[in-house]
Amino acid sequence: MSEQADTVTDMSTRTRSDLGSLGDRVRRPTTSFCMVDGTSPGLVMEWLRAADMWSARVAYLDDGALVVAVLAASRLTKAIS
Secondary structure (H helix, E strand, O other), rough: OOOOOOOOOOOOOOEEEEOEEHHHHHHHOOOOOEEEEEOOOEEEEEEEEOOOOOEEEEEEEEEOEEEEEEEHHHEEEEEEO
């Protein structure tokens, strides 16, 4: 017995927003835990893109203090789980 699949007949034209295009949001990195400069554990709170460069708002430990800052993606590496 076969069932007919639902099809989309109308797509929204709202594919751009403050978060970037739909393609940008789909491609956005999703790493939650990271290492800042290879030494400080952190948590990525959100990814940002400006001038074709990625950065992230990260909460991380620096000398025992909790710091929240926007850092260049090049300073972050994925934490090994």
